[in-house]
Amino acid sequence: MSLEQSLTTDIVTAMKAKDAARLTPLRMLKTALTNKSIEKGRALEAAEELQVVSQLVKQRRDSIDQFTKGGRKDLADKEQAEIVILDTYLPPSASDDEIGAAVVAAITETGAASQKDMGRVMKAVMAALAGKTVDGKKVNEAVRKILG
Numbered sequence: 018m019s020l021e022q023s024l025t026t027d028i029v030t031a032m033k034a035k036d037a038a039r040l041t042p043l044r045m046l047k048t049a050l051t052n053k054s055i056e057k058g059r060a061l062e063a064a065e066e067l068q069v070v071s072q073l074v075k076q077r078r079d080s081i082d083q084f085t086k087g088g089r090k091d092l093a094d095k096e097q098a099e100i101v102i103l104d105t106y107l108p109p110s111a112s113d114d115e116i117g118a119a120v121v122a123a124i125t126e127t128g129a130a131s132q133k134d135m136g137r138v139m140k141a142v143m144a145a146l147a148g149k150t151v152d153g154k155k156v157n158e159a160v161r162k163i164l165g
Contacts, residue, residue, distance in 0.1 A: 020066040020106060021050055042073075042099040046106070049073055070106045071150065077103070104150075111149040113159075119145045120159045132164055 024047050031040040046069075053069050054061050061069070077096045084093040111119075123141035127134060138160050143151065 020063070020070075021047070024050070024106070038098060039102055042102045045099075046070065046073060046103060067107060070103055074100055074103050074107065107150045108148060109150065111146050111151045113155070115146065115149070116142070116151070116155055116159050120156065120163055124160075124163060129164060132161070135160055135164060138164070 024043060028040065028043045028047065031043055049069050049072075050061065050066060053065065057065070077100045080096045081093045081100075084090070084096065119142045120138065123129075123138045123145060127137045127141055129135070129138045135157075139153075139156060142156050142160065143153075146156075
């Protein structure tokens with residue numbers, strides 16, 4: 018079952034249950050997938066669908082930071098609840114140990130020696146962790162920690 022099919026099923030289930038807290042992010046995700054499909058002019062591949070979901074989660078995380086800084090805990094909590102729902106459509110997250118091992122392997126592979134080589138290392142790490150949900154900020158921090 019594709020992501021869009023399971024999403025449609027989940028939307029119907031949420032509508033029947035009158036679960037507005039779940040229905041809103043599901044509809045938002047369906048709209049984002051539809052918009053991306055229209056933009057591409059074709060049906061999305063599985064990797065592209067996951068990229069859309071990842072973008073939405075990243076947007077929510079950025080919003081949480083802004084709402085927390087602005088003292089709006091109620092809105093931050095709402096965004097966090099949406100992340101929990103959207104995360105169910107993503108593959109499992111890479112652990113800190115996996116990220117650390119991938120960074121060390123990428124540094125060895127690329128022969129990186131300083132912060133100037135960070136771009137090559139980041140690219141290699143992200144390629145090595147493909148298929149898992151990876152937070153770019155965590156990877157960036159791990160690379161900086163080892164190279165710096």
